[in-house]
Amino acid sequence: SPRPIWLDSPVTDFPIEGSPSQRAAVAELHDAYRRQDIEDFLRAVSTKTDELQRFYGPMPEFQPANARANYGAMLSEPWDLDPLDWNDMIFERRGGGRTAYVTRKDGRPALFAKHKTDPQKAWAANLHLCMVGDRWRIFG
DSSP states (O other), X not given: OOOOGGGGSOOOOOOTTOOHHHHHHHHHHHHHHHHTOHHHHXXXXXXXXXXXXXXHOOOGGGSHHHHHHHHHHHHTSOEEEOOOOXXXXXXXXXXXXXXXXXXXXXXXXXXXXXXXXXXXXXXXXXXXXXXXXXXXXXXX
């Protein structure tokens, strides 16, 4: 198996409310979803999709054209995205301080959207972050 990217992240001590860099990684994904910007959305999750493919090999759904088509179609649907409220978020230290697991204090997902016309559809994400270079990135 390849070496997981988070093992090369530095051990950090960050507050439970998250550091500015950790918040920026979460805000990047939330903002891309809110603006329905497929390029920024894919950029925000690129470390995660790269890691999945390093471990499991090429995945057709993550190839650029397929990802743009599939996730672009999803993003273009009418969504009611929960606001990003830092008072509700917690950033838990994991991996000996190398990673942060992001969720809400009440146990709900860190990011959540309900479909405006189809009650069967929702999007939810609890995020796992690690340092890649000098930035926190979503890797899981």
